[in-house]
Amino acid sequence: xxxxxxxxxxxxxxxxxxxxxxxxxxxxxxxxxLGFLHQGLSPFVFPRVAVSGFLISSLVLFIRGIFYxxxxxxxxxxxxxxxxxxxxxxxxxxITFIGYxxxxxxxxxxxxxxxxxxxxxxxxxxIAIFVFANYIxxxxxxRIILPRGIFFE
Amino acid sequence: MVHDLMxxxxxxxxxxAIFAIISGVSVGVILGAIPGLTATMGIAxxxxxxxxxxxxxxISMLIGAYKGGLYGGSISAILLGTPGTDAAAATIIDGYKMxxxxxxxxxxxxxxxxxxIGDLTSLCALVFLAPIIAKFTLKIGPGEYFTLILFSLTxxxxxxxxxxxxxxxxAFFGFFLATxxxxxxxxxxxxxxxILELDSxxxxxxxxxxxxxVPEIIIQLEQPLSANIPVLMISKKIKDSIVSISExxxxxxxxxxGSGIGILIGAIPGIGSSVSSWLAYKTVRENSKNANEFGxxxxxxxxxPEAGNNAVxxxxxxxxxxxxxxxxxxxxxxxxxxxxxxIVPGPLxxxxxxxxxxxxxxxxxxxxIVLLLIGLLAIKYIAPILCKISKVILFPIILGFxxxxxxxxxxxxxxxxxMVVFGIIGYLMRKTNYPAAPFLIAMILEPFAEGNLRRFIxxxxxxxxxxxxxxxxxxxxxxxxFALIHFFRTKGVxx
Numbered sequence: 001x002x003x004x005x006x007x008x009x010x011x012x013x014x015x016x017x018x019x020x021x022x023x024x025x026x027x028x029x030x031x032x033x034l035g036f037l038h039q040g041l042s043p044f045v046f047p048r049v050a051v052s053g054f055l056i057s058s059l060v061l062f063i064r065g066i067f068y069x070x071x072x073x074x075x076x077x078x079x080x081x082x083x084x085x086x087x088x089x090x091x092x093x094x095i096t097f098i099g100y101x102x103x104x105x106x107x108x109x110x111x112x113x114x115x116x117x118x119x120x121x122x123x124x125x126x127i128a129i130f131v132f133a134n135y136i137x138x139x140x141x142x143r144i145i146l147p148r149g150i151f152f153e
Numbered sequence: 154m155v156h157d158l159m160x161x162x163x164x165x166x167x168x169x170a171i172f173a174i175i176s177g178v179s180v181g182v183i184l185g186a187i188p189g190l191t192a193t194m195g196i197a198x199x200x201x202x203x204x205x206x207x208x209x210x211x212i213s214m215l216i217g218a219y220k221g222g223l224y225g226g227s228i229s230a231i232l233l234g235t236p237g238t239d240a241a242a243a244t245i246i247d248g249y250k251m252x253x254x255x256x257x258x259x260x261x262x263x264x265x266x267x268x269x270i271g272d273l274t275s276l277c278a279l280v281f282l283a284p285i286i287a288k289f290t291l292k293i294g295p296g297e298y299f300t301l302i303l304f305s306l307t308x309x310x311x312x313x314x315x316x317x318x319x320x321x322x323x324a325f326f327g328f329f330l331a332t333x334x335x336x337x338x339x340x341x342x343x344x345x346x347x348i349l350e351l352d353s354x355x356x357x358x359x360x361x362x363x364x365x366x367v368p369e370i371i372i373q374l375e376q377p378l379s380a381n382i383p384v385l386m387i388s389k390k391i392k393d394s395i396v397s398i399s400e401x402x403x404x405x406x407x408x409x410x411g412s413g414i415g416i417l418i419g420a421i422p423g424i425g426s427s428v429s430s431w432l433a434y435k436t437v438r439e440n441s442k443n444a445n446e447f448g449x450x451x452x453x454x455x456x457x458p459e460a461g462n463n464a465v466x467x468x469x470x471x472x473x474x475x476x477x478x479x480x481x482x483x484x485x486x487x488x489x490x491x492x493x494x495x496i497v498p499g500p501l502x503x504x505x506x507x508x509x510x511x512x513x514x515x516x517x518x519x520x521x522i523v524l525l526l527i528g529l530l531a532i533k534y535i536a537p538i539l540c541k542i543s544k545v546i547l548f549p550i551i552l553g554f555x556x557x558x559x560x561x562x563x564x565x566x567x568x569x570x571x572m573v574v575f576g577i578i579g580y581l582m583r584k585t586n587y588p589a590a591p592f593l594i595a596m597i598l599e600p601f602a603e604g605n606l607r608r609f610i611x612x613x614x615x616x617x618x619x620x621x622x623x624x625x626x627x628x629x630x631x632x633x634x635f636a637l638i639h640f641f642r643t644k645g646v647x648x
Contacts, residue, residue: 007585008316008319011585012318012322015322022329026344027344030343030344030345030346031336031341031342031343031344032341032342032343033341042339043336043338043339043341043343045603045606045607045610046328046332046599046602046603046606046607047329047332047343047344049328049606050325050326050328050329050332050599051325051329053321053324053325053328054322054325054326054329057318057321057322057325058318058322060318061316061318061319061322064316064318075584075585076584077584078375080374080375081371081372081374081375081580084370084371084374084375085371085577085580088367088371088552088573088576089573091552091556092556092569092570092573095556095566095569096566100556100557100560104553104556107549107553108549108550108553111549111552112545112546112549115374115544115545115549116543116545118545122546123546126546126550130550130553134553134554134557137202138557138561142202142205142561144560144561144564145564146557146560147560147566147569
């Protein structure tokens with residue numbers, strides 16, 4: 001007999017496995033124990049309560065997915081959204097290396113141009129106002145030094 | 154109470170507080186009016202700026218943004234037929250019809266007046282009920298408090314997701330992530346993987362921005378950018394723009410029914426303004442003599458949902474201030490702003506921070522007046538412009554603000570990485586229908602849940618079953634079990 005699993009069930013199964021590994025291996029190895037502890041003082045109590053609840057809930061979702069299958073349940077993660085996520089990671093790297101101001105100017109211009117090859121002049125004006133406003137608000141008024149980047153520190 | 158209120162009013166009658174309220178409401182109206190941006194996103198983006206302000210001013214600004222955002226959603230609902238926020242979806246039915254008939258000015262004014270009256274009504278409920286409930290909640294012990302949090306999270310998990318089990322997975326995931334960092338009692342490291350920045354736990358602020366702003370940007374940019382939705386213009390004729398006294402009186406019944414529903418829904422954890430506006434619309438339509446005219450463009454069809462969604466604000470603050478349990482995402486973000494400011498909402502807040510609480514009540518009142526004035530200006534001058542802002546410029550700029558916002562609070566680049574990671578987690582959660590509300594609320598409530606559970610275990614000598622000797626705890630546990638059974642039966646079987 002071939003059993004077809006719903007996407008919900010597959011995700012629930014993966015989550016259950018992650019929870020199981022966390023309970024058995026990650027929690028014991030990643031929590032420091034300082035001598036013998038009263039049960040209520042143990043730092044293990046709550047992480048274990050949380051993961052137990054997580055395991056039970058994902059098991060219930062897995063079983064429910066077997067009995068109540070939905071007909072249409074595609075998860076639509078489009079290539080465009082993956083590209084946007086890559087742009088976000090690119091922005092993160094830009095700020096890491098060349099700092100917030102230069103990173104933002106370059107990223108915003110490239111990203112806006114990627115989204116719509118339109119009015120470059122408008123983009124430059126908007127970016128200039130945005131960066132200047134951030135400089136005034138954060139550096140001058142709130143006295144927060146925004147990241148300068150690895151290359152400029 | 155009158156004396157406390159006077160002190161509260163005095164604490165917000167200064168230029169700083171008034172400027173904060175005006176800025177908050179303006180930002181809220183603007184963000185709420187732009188389709189794709191929500192009041193939630195607005196509050197999350199403002200918090201990094203408010204951190205450096207006085208607590209009353211900071212909370213006033215955030216509350217202003219919340220209220221402004223709730224009203225702002227109706228602007229695009231009426232002029233575009235697309236709700237700026239989920240809470241304004243019910244306003245489209247009659248609001249957009251009225252705008253098509255050339256009465257957009259009248260529709261926007263009805264929405265504004267209803268929102269303001271809904272807000273004021275819920276504020277009255279908050280001012281009178283919160284201190285009474287707070288006195289009662291002072292008697293709650295650690296065991297009872299832990300079961301109350303469990304019950305609240307079960308309700309939030311049940312009503313906010315596709316299935317209760319998905320909501321519970323999100324909630325327990327939130328609980329687990331919140332345990333990362335130094336153990337609050339023993340001071341030992343938990344789940345930090347040797348990363349020093351994690352010793353103080355995952356910072357709430359970058360997590361909030363990542364979870365609510367970043368996924369929205371990704372999802373908005375997934376959709377076609379060239380979708381050209383026509384913006385209906387503000388009517389020029391005076392009679393199509395103003396609301397006469399007879400029309401206003403005609404709406405009053407709908408406004409008060411909507412407000413009552415909003416307060417009740419707001420006070421119940423997890424439901425929120427979207428359900429409230431639909432329920433208000435449905436209830437008013439069913440009790441109206443002109444039920445058939447609903448949907449054809451009548452003012453009661455706008456008044457009910459708008460009063461309903463704005464009244465949620467005051468209602469939702471009742472459990473947050475008195476029990477320390479936030480009922481919805483915007484209120485959870487507000488609660489995290491309280492915590493960032495060193496104020497812990499809950500039974501003791503009236504005792505420990507009485508002047509602050511009454512200051513917040515006063516700022517809620519002022520923000521209504523400001524909302525009325527800014528709303529009238531927005532209708533006249535900026536509403537049509539807001540609806541036409543280009544996504545190509547808007548979303549990259551918001552992304553830039555997310556990065557600077559995540560960095561600003563602790564001034565550490567690690568928080569920017571946290572924001573990006575939670576942005577991706579939030580996006581995947583949205584795509585797989587795992588609700589963010591139980592996740593966020595569990596993360597915020599974890600220190601209280603853990604602290605109370607461990608305190609109870611110590612006090613009971615390690616015997617957790619003594620919980621069953623506490624009547625209130627038994628009631629909350631029984632309600633949790635009933636809620637779980639109900640959600641499993643209704644949602645699972647229906648799907």
